[in-house]
Amino acid sequence: MLRSEFELLLNKTLSPSRFKDYAPNGLQVEGKKEINRVVTGVTASQALIDAAIDYKADAIFVHHGYFWKNEDPRIVGMKYRRIASLIKNDINLYGYHLPLDAHPTLGNNAGLADAIGLLNRSGLQVGVPIEESIGVVGELNEPVSSDVFRRIVESAVGRSVLFECVNDRPIRRVALCTGGAQGYIEQAVAVGADVFITGEVSEQTIHIAREMDIHFIAAGHHATERFGAQSMAAYLSSECGLEAVFIDVDNPA
Template identity: 50%
Template sequence: MSETVDIRELLAYCERLLEPETYRDYAPNGLQVEGRGEIRRLITGVTACQDLLDAAVEANADAVLVHHGYFWKNEPEVITGMKRRRIATLLAHDINLIGYHLPLDGHVEIGNNAWLAGLLGVNVTERFGHQQLAVAGRLEEPATGSELGARIADHLGREPLVVGPTDRPIRRIGLCTGGAQDMLGEAIELGLDAFISGEISERTTHMARESGVTYIAAGHHATETGGVRLLGERIAAEFGIEHRFVNIPNPV
């Protein structure tokens, strides 16, 4: 039988580990919707969408921990429609919603960027970009853009979009998961051979082609499945509670 942990103790552990106060974020980090005080079952996922909440209800979870939670800056403040239905689900079942955004991108061990770098065999030597979130280093096994795209597809289960050079050897590479396509400019200035993020904009293609730096859009969701899962595993190991990562497929 699993143990239980007080929600305050769980949150204090996350605060010590992730140090959210060191980031200027776009949404509140930590407890976003309060539920029951004792946590036995934890569900983690990338985004607190209705499908994830329904899975948490079915699993009789006490808390849901996500990378993309609620109450983003510049979003409508009223609780209506989709937002009302989501929050109503949490309140009706007394489930806590916990969200960590940039702290789960930047953490040096379990962050999304550290996770993806390790997955692809990048020996990280420096950080750059917005709030020093992006990482850069050398590939353990150099590869062309096409070869690296195939590696990413194998690891993430999603075919990435590769623009710019596809047949030149890539040795020095940078990455930042999610929607960090505009960090490509800094990657170019650093003299990197390639840059990976989750999304791509129209302008990104031209920057990659004209600079000769390969850009790989590997999927916002796909590149951010690692951090929250690893955090859930750490919490479960620390407190002896049940944990399950639920992947709600998203093609973006």
């Protein structure tokens, strides 16, 4: 597949034009013209680039790419080493941030919702279609205790989680938004969720959870955002005829 065709495919699938994002979505560093082997991952770290070089990848697809707003624009130090590795090995880098969070079947939020078994889903952002909403609301098949729900989430993300349990009511209605979305907790309250799941926690988040009577789970930024890159690897392999593999560079954050 030509590089230009690959980006058209990604843009058609993920619809980046729908989002006002914090970094450019699409091709961020140009490499070879023909793409057959693709590595997907959460973040375009040096470790992921090195793994892609070993895999002899033609392209890397990530959720967290480069050139974020308000960052130092100079290509020096760590940024230079990363970009130099890509250019030296002729590897294309594609980054999709909010579009990969929001995609209703391939996205990070959809993957986490699938893993914990949410039904009757809608967008966390009221009045925004689910395919454009940064966050998901849904229901479990039946109410469960907080202890059972913790185990469900820990099984889904493959790690222990921070769980602020604020009451003894069963959990059924769940709001979630992967990554660093702890600031969305009040939106979760507004849609009547019993619990809000995200990746990170801030000091004030716990006070908000306690005072607004909503359970809160911080399940890890990296852990909650592996789903989209995993789904994209499977999609590119099964639907697009490319050799695609997800590589997980562990990150406890």
